């Protein structure tokens with residue numbers, strides 16, 4: 001009696017399918033991880049929503065800010081300072097010590113930090129440490145009589161100087 005020929009290598013076919021399925025599932029998992037990574041970066045990355053911090057804020061018409069005034073823009077996280085000479089500064093509310101939000105104290109004509117007692121004058125210069133330097137500012141443009149503040153990137157400065165002030169045309 002003859003011995004039957006060996007059975008074709010069925011296990012290899014099964015293994016190939018398993019490998020194929022594993023590879024496919026692995027690829028799907030990788031795509032899922034990449035999607036999650038992209039969404040995380042988008043979520044944590046800088047947002048630019050007009051009217052909010054990180055975006056462009058249309059503050060208002062020049063004449064709606066009297067000289068010598070300080071107006072808070074909570075959504076933009078800045079104060080729009082109009083100096084007595086008519087110039088504008090957009091002062092970031094983040095304290096330069098450890099980042100607490102400063103508030104404007106009109107009666108004392110100063111910004112005050114609630115965390116460790118720093119004070120800043122109307123231009124944002126340090127009046128009382130531990131804050132190491134002036135409050136940051138944001139870029140201002142004045143277009144068709146409207147003050148526009150871009151809060152995308154705070155501008156660091158050691159102290160106030162006149163070059164930081166933006167004046168309306170004809171002022």
Ligand code: FES
Nearest residue numbers: 095097098113116
């Ligand atoms: S965070 Fe403002 S003084 Fe410390």
